[in-house]
Amino acid sequence: MPRVRGNKIQLPLTWNVVTDKQASRPMDRTVLIVTYLLTLIGLIIMFSASGVMAETRYGDSTFFLKRQSLWLLTGLVALHWVAQRDYGVWKTLTPYGLFLTFLLLVLVLLPFMGTQVNGARRWFRLAGFSIQPGEIAKLAIVLYLASFLVRKEQDLMTLTRGVLAPMAVVGLFAGLLLLEPDMGTAVVLTLLLFGLLFLGGARLPHLLLLGLVLLALAYMLIMQSDYRRRRLLNFLDPWKDSADTGFQLTQSFVALGNGGWFGVGLGEGRQKLFFLPEAHTDFVLALVGEELGFLGTGLLIALFAILIVKGFKIAGQAPDAFGRHLACGITLLVGIQVLINMSVVSGLLPTKGLTLPFVSYGGSSLIVSLVAMGILLSISRAGPPDRPLSSFGMG
Amino acid sequence: MNRSFTKEEVKAAGEGTGRRAFIGLCFLFGFIILFLRFGYLQVLQAETMKLKARQQHEKPITLASNRGAIVDRQGKPLALNLDVSSVYATPSSIDDPAGVAHQLTQVLGVPREPLEKRLRAERDFVWVQRKIEDAQVKRLNDLDLPGIDVVVESRRFYPKGTLLAHVLGFAGIDSQGLEGLENGYDKHLRGQVRQVVLQQDALGRIIIPENRRKPQPLSGHAISLTIDEVIQYMAEEALDQAVQATKARGGAVLVMVPKTGQMLAWALRPTFDPNHIPQASPEQWRNRGVTDPYEPGSTLKVILAAAALETNSITPDTLLYAGDGEVPISGTVIHDHEKAGWLTFREAVQRSSNVAFVKMSWDLGKEQVYQFLRTFGFGEKTGIDLPGESIGILRRPDQWSLRTLPSLAIGQEIAVTPLQLLTAVSAIANEGWLMKPFLVREISDQQGRSVWEHVPHIRRRPISAETAKTVTDLLVNVVERGTGKRAAVPGYRVAGKTGTAQKVDSETGTYSSTKFVGSFVGFVPADDPQLAILVVIDEPQGPAWGGVVAAPVFRKVAEQALRYLSVAPGDESRMVASRSSS
Numbered sequence: 001m002p003r004v005r006g007n008k009i010q011l012p013l014t015w016n017v018v019t020d021k022q023a024s025r026p027m028d029r030t031v032l033i034v035t036y037l038l039t040l041i042g043l044i045i046m047f048s049a050s051g052v053m054a055e056t057r058y059g060d061s062t063f064f065l066k067r068q069s070l071w072l073l074t075g076l077v078a079l080h081w082v083a084q085r086d087y088g089v090w091k092t093l094t095p096y097g098l099f100l101t102f103l104l105l106v107l108v109l110l111p112f113m114g115t116q117v118n119g120a121r122r123w124f125r126l127a128g129f130s131i132q133p134g135e136i137a138k139l140a141i142v143l144y145l146a147s148f149l150v151r152k153e154q155d156l157m158t159l160t161r162g163v164l165a166p167m168a169v170v171g172l173f174a175g176l177l178l179l180e181p182d183m184g185t186a187v188v189l190t191l192l193l194f195g196l197l198f199l200g201g202a203r204l205p206h207l208l209l210l211g212l213v214l215l216a217l218a219y220m221l222i223m224q225s226d227y228r229r230r231r232l233l234n235f236l237d238p239w240k241d242s243a244d245t246g247f248q249l250t251q252s253f254v255a256l257g258n259g260g261w262f263g264v265g266l267g268e269g270r271q272k273l274f275f276l277p278e279a280h281t282d283f284v285l286a287l288v289g290e291e292l293g294f295l296g297t298g299l300l301i302a303l304f305a306i307l308i309v310k311g312f313k314i315a316g317q318a319p320d321a322f323g324r325h326l327a328c329g330i331t332l333l334v335g336i337q338v339l340i341n342m343s344v345v346s347g348l349l350p351t352k353g354l355t356l357p358f359v360s361y362g363g364s365s366l367i368v369s370l371v372a373m374g375i376l377l378s379i380s381r382a383g384p385p386d387r388p389l390s391s392f393g394m395g
Numbered sequence: 396m397n398r399s400f401t402k403e404e405v406k407a408a409g410e411g412t413g414r415r416a417f418i419g420l421c422f423l424f425g426f427i428i429l430f431l432r433f434g435y436l437q438v439l440q441a442e443t444m445k446l447k448a449r450q451q452h453e454k455p456i457t458l459a460s461n462r463g464a465i466v467d468r469q470g471k472p473l474a475l476n477l478d479v480s481s482v483y484a485t486p487s488s489i490d491d492p493a494g495v496a497h498q499l500t501q502v503l504g505v506p507r508e509p510l511e512k513r514l515r516a517e518r519d520f521v522w523v524q525r526k527i528e529d530a531q532v533k534r535l536n537d538l539d540l541p542g543i544d545v546v547v548e549s550r551r552f553y554p555k556g557t558l559l560a561h562v563l564g565f566a567g568i569d570s571q572g573l574e575g576l577e578n579g580y581d582k583h584l585r586g587q588v589r590q591v592v593l594q595q596d597a598l599g600r601i602i603i604p605e606n607r608r609k610p611q612p613l614s615g616h617a618i619s620l621t622i623d624e625v626i627q628y629m630a631e632e633a634l635d636q637a638v639q640a641t642k643a644r645g646g647a648v649l650v651m652v653p654k655t656g657q658m659l660a661w662a663l664r665p666t667f668d669p670n671h672i673p674q675a676s677p678e679q680w681r682n683r684g685v686t687d688p689y690e691p692g693s694t695l696k697v698i699l700a701a702a703a704l705e706t707n708s709i710t711p712d713t714l715l716y717a718g719d720g721e722v723p724i725s726g727t728v729i730h731d732h733e734k735a736g737w738l739t740f741r742e743a744v745q746r747s748s749n750v751a752f753v754k755m756s757w758d759l760g761k762e763q764v765y766q767f768l769r770t771f772g773f774g775e776k777t778g779i780d781l782p783g784e785s786i787g788i789l790r791r792p793d794q795w796s797l798r799t800l801p802s803l804a805i806g807q808e809i810a811v812t813p814l815q816l817l818t819a820v821s822a823i824a825n826e827g828w829l830m831k832p833f834l835v836r837e838i839s840d841q842q843g844r845s846v847w848e849h850v851p852h853i854r855r856r857p858i859s860a861e862t863a864k865t866v867t868d869l870l871v872n873v874v875e876r877g878t879g880k881r882a883a884v885p886g887y888r889v890a891g892k893t894g895t896a897q898k899v900d901s902e903t904g905t906y907s908s909t910k911f912v913g914s915f916v917g918f919v920p921a922d923d924p925q926l927a928i929l930v931v932i933d934e935p936q937g938p939a940w941g942g943v944v945a946a947p948v949f950r951k952v953a954e955q956a957l958r959y960l961s962v963a964p965g966d967e968s969r970m971v972a973s974r975s976s977s
Contacts, residue, residue, distance in 0.1 A: 052596075195418060198414055198418070199414050199415055199418060201414070253436060253440070253444055254444050254447050254448050254451070255448075256433065256436040256437050256440075256444065257436060257437060257440045257441045257442075257443060257444020257445060257447070257448070258441075258444055258445050258448035259437055259441075260437060260438065260441040260445065261437070261438060261441075270448065270452040270594065270596075271448070273452075273595075273596035273597060274596050274597035274598055275451060275452075275596070275597040289433065289436075289437055293437065294433060294434060294437040294438055297433045297437065298430060298433065298434075301426055301429055301430050301433070304426065305422070305423065305426040308419070308422045308423075308426075309419060309422075309423070312415055312416075312418070312419045315415060316412065316415060328415065328418075332418075335422050339422070339425045339426075339429070342429045342433075343429065346429065346432045346433055346436055347432075347436075348428075348429075348432060
């Protein structure tokens with residue numbers, strides 16, 4: 001039924017299958033449009049970045065384009081399907097999802113199951129496609145934390161049940177990820193834990209304590225692994241060893257600077273010609289900078305900023321605590337990855353091995369991100385909290 | 396926890412509006428920082444990074460042109476380029492230098508240890524062996540050794556082998572002209588070396604955008620010579636036969652077109668094959684035609700006769716006393732080989748009387764002799780387009796001893812290059828005009844368009860046409876009745892002069908009694924000279940007389956060349972007598 005907001009009349013999109021009585025609005029268009037824009041820009045720049053490399057490696061310049069297009073299509077279908085459904089169903093799915101993800105994370109470590117690339121065992125290879133359980137774990141942890149915050153709202157103020165319990169779960173997952181190793185994803189999970197506990201209302205001293213413990217752990221991890229230490233130390237002055245450890249970062253700078261204000265033109269970038277490693281995955285933003293200039297990187301920053309702001313807004317308008325925590329978690333998930341990836345590309349953080357959501361090549365990351373957006377859109381459809389918060393304690 | 400919370404407290408905290416706003420602001424702050432950071436990297440750092448980008452994206456490449464060909468006056472190739480293969484190694488991608496070196500040694504036959512050392516070098520590129528045979532390329536391809544590759548290079552090839560070798564010279568392994576015309580005209584043959592900036596990827600591979608063509612090397616200019624391959628062949632063959640027959644140390648046959656200074660042939664012995672320079676020595680490839688002055692002996696009398704006639708101090712019929720057959724000069728004596736009594740000047744030339752010429756030179760005087768020798772081009776370069784030309788040795792009169800003037804009269808105490816002598820004699824054949832000799836007729840570009848043509852250049856006129864005519868008659872007389880009889884070409888009037896010079900013994904500094912240079916210089920047909928030819932036979936064994944060892948070579952070359960050039964004899968009646976047909 002039409003609702004009057006301001007002086008505009010908005011109709012629910014006709015193809016929205018209203019499955020939930022809470023659904024009283026059309027999904028958030030800004031989020032939808034921004035998501036579409038980001039994936040489209042990503043697809044184009046990813047093709048530009050990977051074409052020559054794919055031609056050299058596979059004799060087919062559209063090798064990555066074809067795969068990514070297929071993932072994108074699948075992801076968008078999933079996004080709309082999820083967006084039209086009640087997000088409440090995810091709460092019931094959470095325990096199974098969590099267990100399944102745990103299983104996958106264990107299985108991927110087994111030599112005969114996981115495929116090793118560049119010394120890391122992060123992927124299952126199935127019929128020519130790769131599946132990365134680490135990406136699925138991100139969403140699983142978001143769901144877990146959202147439902148945890150709802151279920152254990154009373155315990156949140158306590159250290160053991162409120163803080164240490166979810167920390168143990170996240171720590172288990174992060175530990176498995178570190179075994180792959182995939183430090184980037186482990187860091188994202190840890191930050192998610194932090195962010196959601198903070199937003200969920202945990203006590204600041206607890207979080208401070210937790211933070212100190214994690215910092216100590218991180219320090220130990222970094223100092224124990226030689227390559228992590230070199231990465232960390234190197235990012236402080238990449239030009240010192242630009243031929244070796246600083247190579248990727250300095251090449252990223254060259255790409256960005258070469259782009260200038262308006263870029264060298266789509267497809268005209270030179271840095272993707274094997275100068276810039278991972279030009280189509282982790283460092284795709286540097287390619288955006290080279291081919292589309294500061295205009296391109298600025299636009300991406302702006303689009304992501306809009307998405308994040310919108311995400312928190314949707315959280316604030318969510319009708320129940322689960323929706324609110326879930327929207328926060330999804331927004332955090334995207335925001336954390338974007339901030340880290342962009343900081344890495346611009347040399348503000350040491351190299352992590354994190355992709356730029358929606359833009360970088362990678363099927364698991366793209367589908368998980370789009371499903372997450374679908375959930376966010378589903379929450380946006382739910383009405384404002386103009387009714388009593390009846391969902392307390394619902395399981 | 397010892398404190399309990401009210402439901403409202405928990406709810407307020409759970410809704411966390413304040414905390415969410417805080418986190419949101421943190422993110423916004425992060426995005427602003429990133430925006431500024433990217434602005435810094437992409438705008439403020441742009442110039443620096445663009446420079447770095449250019450440095451690594453662009454690859455300046457030196458594109459050497461294909462070396463231009465050298466062809467004779469008929470366009471027949473004398474020097475051209477062949478594509479050959481060279482082997483190089485990328486040491487960084489060789490895991491087993493010893494094994495690779497061993498296999499390469501077997502295929503290429505290069506010494507193993509220095510090769511292995513090069514394969515261990517800390518470099519990305521080392522030559523293994525330049526310019527190898529096709530069969531070796533095939534064997535290398537079959538071996539498929541890692542880090543060993545073959546590139547096609549251009550190699551200079553001289554299809555005629557030793558023919559004209561001294562004039563052509565040769566080019567080095569990097570196609571740089573080292574000797575002869577290859578050196579003298581290197582700038583033209585080599586063409587432009589262009590610096591082209593190409594785009595490269597991180598592996599150093601050249602990226603050619605689809606809308607652009609790969610830059611092709613230009614070709615250097617081709618040079619056409621005045622040399623005629625056929626006459627050159629005649630000259631070389633005749634010289635070879637003479638050198639072999641007389642067991643001489645070496646020799647020279649130079650053929651010039653007297654009216655223009657164009658060189659038609661330039662044969663020297665000993666010689667070398669420019670295709671096999673490592674086996675040759677500088678002794679062999681030195682172009683003695685311009686680099687090595689020698690004492691011309693009696694052939695120089697041509698010039699002195701011209702000088703005397705030009706100054707009117709003598710006529711062909713002037714009587715000179717040569718009766719004693721010897722003339723004393725400051726302690727020594729100059730001899731004739733026979734006592735002649737009174738001679739006309741014509742007879743003195745005919746017999747090549749030393750005594751008569753010594754006396755004549757005294758009449759002429761130091762200054763005049765010196766001046767005429769200078770105006771005929773002795774003591775200066777002829778200006779031929781070859782590198783390394785010598786000016787010979789001609790001292791100034793104030794450095795002369797009492798013996799110098801009479802010595803000069805018989806072609807001693809002066810050293811001339813074969814080319815200087817031929818050029819001077821050609822002036823007599825050319826109505827007194829002294830020309831600049833030259834070898835390159837034309838330079839043409841890649842498409843065969845002429846970019847430069849050599850115009851004959853008159854240097855000066857040492858004698859009048861009249862004097863030249865008189866000298867010619869004297870020289871015709873030499874061939875018809877005197878020392879040069881064996882130079883006579885049936886059907887043609889030949890003008891020429893013999894010379895037999897003692898060589899200076901380098902150990903004692905005196906004239907050797909065993910080492911001679913027999914020579915003949917002349918031109919034909921005498922009435923309308925088409926060819927001027929100098930023959931020099933160096934240190935023949937046995938009789939060394941120029942009229943015996945050199946004059947027949949002149950005859951052979953002149954006869955063949957005249958027929959080849961279809962030159963009409965100057966005297967109709969004699970032509971009919973000697974050649975019944977045509």
